[in-house]
Amino acid sequence: MKKLGWTLGVFVALVALLAIGLRLNPREVPSPLIGKPAPAFELPLLMTPDKRFSERDMLGQVWILNVWASWCPPCLVEHPVVTRIAKSGLAPVVGLNYKDAREEALPWLARNGNPYRLIVYDADGRIGIDYGVYGVPETYVIDRKGVIRYKHIGPLTAEVVQQKVEPLVKALAAQ
Amino acid sequence: MMRALVMLLVALQAWAQDPALERRASALERELRCLVCQNQSLAESNAPLAMDLRNQIRSQLAAGKSEREVLDYLVERYGDFVRYRPPLKASTVLLWAGPFVFLVGGFYLLARNLRRRRVPEPQLTSAERERAAKLLE
Numbered sequence: 001m002k003k004l005g006w007t008l009g010v011f012v013a014l015v016a017l018l019a020i021g022l023r024l025n026p027r028e029v030p031s032p033l034i035g036k037p038a039p040a041f042e043l044p045l046l047m048t049p050d051k052r053f054s055e056r057d058m059l060g061q062v063w064i065l066n067v068w069a070s071w072c073p074p075c076l077v078e079h080p081v082v083t084r085i086a087k088s089g090l091a092p093v094v095g096l097n098y099k100d101a102r103e104e105a106l107p108w109l110a111r112n113g114n115p116y117r118l119i120v121y122d123a124d125g126r127i128g129i130d131y132g133v134y135g136v137p138e139t140y141v142i143d144r145k146g147v148i149r150y151k152h153i154g155p156l157t158a159e160v161v162q163q164k165v166e167p168l169v170k171a172l173a174a175q
Numbered sequence: 176m177m178r179a180l181v182m183l184l185v186a187l188q189a190w191a192q193d194p195a196l197e198r199r200a201s202a203l204e205r206e207l208r209c210l211v212c213q214n215q216s217l218a219e220s221n222a223p224l225a226m227d228l229r230n231q232i233r234s235q236l237a238a239g240k241s242e243r244e245v246l247d248y249l250v251e252r253y254g255d256f257v258r259y260r261p262p263l264k265a266s267t268v269l270l271w272a273g274p275f276v277f278l279v280g281g282f283y284l285l286a287r288n289l290r291r292r293r294v295p296e297p298q299l300t301s302a303e304r305e306r307a308a309k310l311l312e
Contacts, residue, residue, distance in 0.1 A: 033252070129252060
C-alpha cells in the first residue's frame with residue numbers, strides 16, 4: 001500500500017512537471033534588456049531617408065517600439081492591434097522596419113495603413129541585433145528615462161495589450 | 176541552391192584568407208544557440224539572423240576582440256540562453272546540479288532495493304539435507 005502511494009506520488013509529480021513544461025513557450029526567452037537603457041541608435045526614416053531619428057528623441061515620454069517587416073506574416077496579424085494602440089493615444093508607437101526593402105515596406109503600409117508616429121529603417125538588421133530581436137514582430141515599452149520596461153516577442157494580441165502593455169504604460173506615464 | 180553555393184564560396188574564401196580566424200569563429204559558433212531555430216547552433220543554422228550573427232562574430236574577431244568579449248556581446252543582447260553552456264548562477268543551479276542529484280538519488284534507490292531483495296539462505300532440516308545429498312550422488 002505504501003509502495004503504491006509512492007508510485008502514485010511520483011507519477012503525479014511527473015505529470016505536473018510535464019504539464020508545466022507544455023505550457024511554457026520556448027520562444028519566450030527572458031530578455032536581458034529589461035530594466036536596461038534602450039540601446040542607442042540613429043537611423044534614417046523609412047519615409048524620408050534624409051531625416052534621422054534616435055531613441056534619445058523620445059526621452060521624457062513613455063513610448064512603444066514595434067519591430068516589423070513587410071516579409072513577416074505575423075506582423076500583418078498584429079497590425080490591427082498595433083493600429084488600435086496608436087489610435088487610442090495610449091503612447092506614441094515608433095516602428096522599426098527590420099531587414100526590409102523600402103519598395104516593399106511602403107506598399108505594405110499603403111495597403112494595411114500606417115499607425116506609426118514614425119518609422120526608422122534598419123535595412124541590415126544591425127540595430128535589431130542590439131535590441132536582441134530574433135522573432136519579428138517584437139514590441140518594447142520604453143519609459144521616460146529611456147529604460148526598456150517590457151518586451152513582447154511575437155504578434156501582439158488584444159489580451160497582451162489589455163493585461164500587460166496598457167496597465168504598464170499607464171503606470172509609467174503616471175510616475 | 177544558388178544561395179547555398181554562394182554561401183559555400185564565401186565561406187571557402189574566408190577560410191583561404193584567414194584559417195585561424197575561421198577556426199576561432201566556428202568554434203565559438205558551435206557554442207552558441209540559434210534563437211530562431213532553437214535546436215540548432217549558430218554554426219548549423221541557416222536562419223537569416225544566424226547568418227547576421229555569424230558575420231558579427233567574424234568581423235568582431237577580425238577587429239581583434241577576444242572570444243570572451245564576443246560572447247559577452249551576444250549575452251548582453253540575447254541573454255544566457257544563447258549559450259549552450261550557461262554560467263553557474265542561482266537560476267541555473269538546478270540545471271547544473273540536477274543530473275548529479277538524479278544520479279545520487281538513483282544509486283540510493285538501487286542500493287535500497289538490492290538490499291531488500293537479498294533472499295535469506297534457505298534453512299534445511301537434517302532430514303532434508305540427507306535427502307539432498309542422496310539425490311546428488
